[in-house]
Amino acid sequence: MHDNARCHTALIVRDYLQEVGIPVMRWPARSPDLNPIEHLWDELKRRVRARDPAPTTLQDLQDAVVAEWDNIPQETVVTLIRSMRERMEAVIRARGGNTTF
Structure with missing residues (x-):
């Protein structure tokens, strides 16, 4: 699953995904909301x-990203997944456009 960014929709990428048998979901043209x-x-x-303090070196940034990723509660992930039906409905109502969800 990926959006319609050029790097994802380039012919070489589409050909490769088809060649190795990776199915790609259809995606609304202007919506990352899904x-x-x-x-x-x-x-x-x-x-x-x-x-x-804010990270000041690349190593500090890497350490901060890993630490903060580990600190995101699993419930946050579950909530995002459970919200998918409402997100899809909002995109349908917006006819593929961005939503305020």
């Missing part, structure tokens, strides 16, 4: 940006 990992990435970014 991919729960995007919302998890947002949560991770907020947590890393809120750190005090």
